[in-house]
Structure formats: C-alpha cells, structure tokens
Amino acid sequence: MTGVQSDSASGAQGSHRIAHISLDEETILWRNADVEQERRVAIYDLIEENTFKPVRSAARGAKGPYRLKLSVQDGRLAMEIADKEENTLETLLIGLARFRRLIREYFAICDSYYQAIRKATPAEIETIDMARRGIHNNAAELLVERLEGKVETDFATARRLFTLICVLHIKG
Secondary structure, eight states, X not given: OEEEEOSTXXXXXXXXXXXXXXXXXXXXXXXXXXXXHHHHHHHHHHHHSOOEEEHHHHHTTOOOOEEEEEEEETTEEEEEEEOTTOOEEEEEEEEOGGGHHHHHHHHHHHHHHHHHHHHSOHHHHHHHHHHHHHHHHHHHHHHHHHHTTTEEEOHHHHHHHXXXXXXXXXXX
C-alpha cells in the first residue's frame, strides 16, 4: 500500500479534506521513474491542499479529515473513504468507461512529453505540455461531474485524483 499523510495542514483547511491517501498496490502492475514521480507529486500536492467532502457521510455527521484508498475493481474506481481512526465511512464505485479515452490520451501525451524533455526545443516542450494540461483538465472536469452528489470537491483536487487514477491503470 502506497500512502502519504499530513496532519500539519488539517487545521488550516477545515475538516472536509483528505489527510491520507493510498493506492492499492495490487492494482498497479508497473510504473517507471517518470510515473513514480507523477504519483509522488500528485499525492504530496493533494495532501497539502484539497477539498473533499463525501456528501452521504457528512450528512450522517462525519467531519473528516478523511483517509482515502483508491483501487480499480471490475473496471470501476473504488474510493474507500474512512475517518481518521480508519473506520470505513463508505465506498464509492465510479464507472471508468467514460475515462478510458482520456486515460489513453493522457498516457500518450505524457510519453511524448517525457521524450521531448530529453531532446526537444523549449517551444516544442511547451506545446506538448499545453496539450497534456488540456487533457488533464478535461478529465478533471469529467471527474467532478461523476462525483456530483457523492463528493464535493474542487478542480485542483479532481486533477490530482485523475493523475492517481491514471497510475492505477498502468500496465506493464
């Protein structure tokens, strides 16, 4: 289980936030150094600043901060949400069919980006990075839409969660 937590930021940002996140290592079949760096940055940034309020759990009185475990089960994203004492509050299952094209495009553009960093001009790198950000933004918007009524979150949190969803889809 890969996980990171931070208790230092919890007071400053309110209680409806993720304080710990982990990825199901059995779901991740393979990753290279570039992907591992993306995972580390996404988790670090997510823990430092995020908005995450599971609607049903909050309605039942859960205040957070929350622990989140991400995995893929039967082609769906499983988001296991627990309280700080690790008591499971709920598990959300979100179909990933609408994300598949975006995930493939994101992997392809990231490969181009990593290759460009090694040998392209700054202008070429910037063009590829703009395309990468565009795909990432589209995926974050879709994630916010798919979480509607389930989790209240912001765009930046959704972007980082999409990065982690991509990490869960890497095949060797």
